[in-house]
Amino acid sequence: MTVTFQLNGERCRFHEDPMTPLLDVLRREKFLTGAKAVCREGFCGACTVHVDGEPMMSCLKPVGLVSGCSVTTIEGLSSGDQALHPLQAAFEAADVVQCGMCFPGMVMSLSAFVRDNPEATRPQIKTAMAGNICRCTGYERIIDAVADYLAVQKAGSQAKEAAHV
Ligand code: FES
């Protein structure tokens, strides 16, 4: 059976067992190593990618179940000529990354969260991070960076609105 899906905007085919975890297809077949294989049991979130725009743990997802879907990995998250997604850039600017093992998954989860929750409160940001384990940072600086990012985005939107009044 051949599984066909979009991968970072390009058509992609996989010809082997459709029960192969998407994570293994990405890392071993497509050489996209941003999604990390840490627990492989759905606990840590390090393998998170977007499937049709929603965060999913790729270690638990048989590739056959993404047939016809659009998969985005951390390598394909930024758009246009930007090297980084704006949230990645905010993390870099705030110097929150330590070993970095959790961060691709963290960015995939939180980029979808900030897209869908531009008014999120600090407790809501904490809840959104529940599926992503970080062994280094203590989380607080990541939460600060997300809150700052949302505040900057909001201020930018308000400034644009004011300019059009
Ligand atoms: S490697 Fe997938 S959740 Fe940990």
Ligand code: FES
């Ligand atoms: S920065 Fe090391 S696990 Fe999160």
